[in-house]
C-alpha cells in the first residue's frame with residue numbers, strides 16, 4: 001500500500017522521505033490536489049497533506065471525492081498543520097477536515113516518531129478496510145448464489161410437480177373405478193401432497209422474490225390502499241369467520257404498495273386463521289409514529305403464541321400446528337420479516353398464550 005503525499009517541502013519533505021523509506025513504504029509526491037485525487041483513485045493506503053496545500057476549492061474537490069467513496073472505505077489522512085498558536089484560518093480548516101472523515105492532525109515541527117506511528121496506524125486501518133471489503137464481497141456473492149439456488153429450486157421443482165398432479169388426476173378420472181377404496185385413498189393422498197408442495201414452493205418463491213427488493217428510494221404510498229387490497233383478498237375468510245376489523249387512520253409510508261399489502265394479508269390472514277374456536281375474530285389495526293418510521297400493530301383475540309416461540313415463528317417453515325388443524329406453510333411471517341427488513345424496518349410479536357396476539361412492524365415514513 002503506497003502513501004500519497006501532497007506538497008510537504010523543505011525540512012518536512014526530508015523527514016517524511018527518511019521515515020517512510022525506513023519503514024519500506026512506497027510513496028508518491030504530488031504538487032497539487034488534482035494529482036492527489038487521481039493517485040487516491042488509483043488506490044492508496046494513506047495520504048499525507050500539508051494543510052496550507054489545500055485551497056478551499058481543492059478542499060471541496062476532496063469533499064466530493066470522499067462522499068463518492070464506497071461504504072467500506074474510510075481513507076486515512078495525516079495532515080501537517082502549522083505549529084505554535086493556531087491561526088483562526090488553520091483552526092477552522094482543522095475543524096472542517098475532522099468533520100470530513102478519517103483525518104489525523106499533526107502539529108509542526110513534525111517529529112519522526114509521531115509521523116511513523118501515525119502512518120503505521122493509518123496503514124493498519126486501511127488494511128482492515130480492504131479486508132472488510134473482500135469479506136463483504138465474498139458474502140454478497142455467497143448470498144446471491146444462495147438466492148439464485150432457492151429461486152431456481154423452487155421454480156424448477158414446480159414443473160415436474162405439475163406433471164405429477166395432472167397424471168394423478170387423470171389416473172383418478174380414467175382408472176378410478178378399477179381401483180378399490182384403498183387405491184383411491186392413495187390417489188387422494190398424492191393429490192393433497194401435490195397441492196401442499198405447490199403451496200410450499202410458491203411461498204419459497206415469494207420469499208426469494210422478497211430478497212431481491214432493492215434499497216431504492218420509494219415515493220410515499222398511502223397504506224390505506226395496500227390494506228384495502230389485502231382486505232379484498234381476504235374477503236371470503238372475513239365473511240366466513242364473521243370477523244370484525246377496526247382500522248385506525250392510515251398514514252403514508254415509503255414501501256411499495258404490493259409489499260405492504262402482502263404483509264397486511266399475511267398478518268390479517270393469521271389473525272383470522274388462528275382464532276379461538278366458537279369465537280369470531282376481533283381485530284384492531286392501529287398505527288403510531290416513531291422517529292423516521294410508522295409502526296403498524298395488528299391485535300387479535302385468537303389463540304395467542306407461547307412465549308418460547310415468539311422469535312421462532314418468523315423463521316422459514318416454522319409452524320406451531322399440524323396442517324390438519326390449521327392450513328399453512330410456515331412461510332407467511334418469514335416473508336413479512338424479509339420484506340420489512342429490506343426496508344430497514346422490524347417486525348415483532350407480543351402475546352400471552354391463549355390471550356390473543358399483537359403483531360407490530362415498522363415502515364419508513
Ligand code: ADP
Nearest residue numbers: 270271274304313319320328329330331332333
Ligand atoms: P403459517 O400460518 O402458514 O403456519 P406463518 O409464518 O404465517 O405460517 O406463521 C407461523 C406460525 O406462527 C403459525 O403456524 C402459528 O403457529 C403462529 N401464528 C402466526 N400468527 C398467529 C396469530 N395471529 N395467532 C396465533 N398464532 C399465530
